[in-house]
Amino acid sequence: MAYLTCPWCLTPQLVGDESVEYACFTCAAQNAFFACTECGYRQTVSKRWTAFTCAKCEKKVDLPRRWGYSVGTPAMTVEGHGQPWPKF
Numbered sequence: 001m002a003y004l005t006c007p008w009c010l011t012p013q014l015v016g017d018e019s020v021e022y023a024c025f026t027c028a029a030q031n032a033f034f035a036c037t038e039c040g041y042r043q044t045v046s047k048r049w050t051a052f053t054c055a056k057c058e059k060k061v062d063l064p065r066r067w068g069y070s071v072g073t074p075a076m077t078v079e080g081h082g083q084p085w086p087k088f
Ligand SMILES: [Zn+2]
Pocket: 006, 007, 008, 009, 010, 011, 024, 025, 026, 027, 028, 029
């Protein structure tokens, strides 16, 4: 199991290693995992976002309109959580 932080409410929770998405138990956000297209940093993002700010290189990264196993990255490889774009 991976222990991941929700990008909305910052509550950490357990997610199955093979999962590519999950719903936050605390705020019900639909989250998924995505690798930054600039630096490859794998992070949790909200599926409602159209883009996010990479937590590592701070670049804007566009998110896919449709999520699936081909675009996501499994929970066990996730290293952090992304921030909204534009940043709050
Ligand atoms: Zn949450």
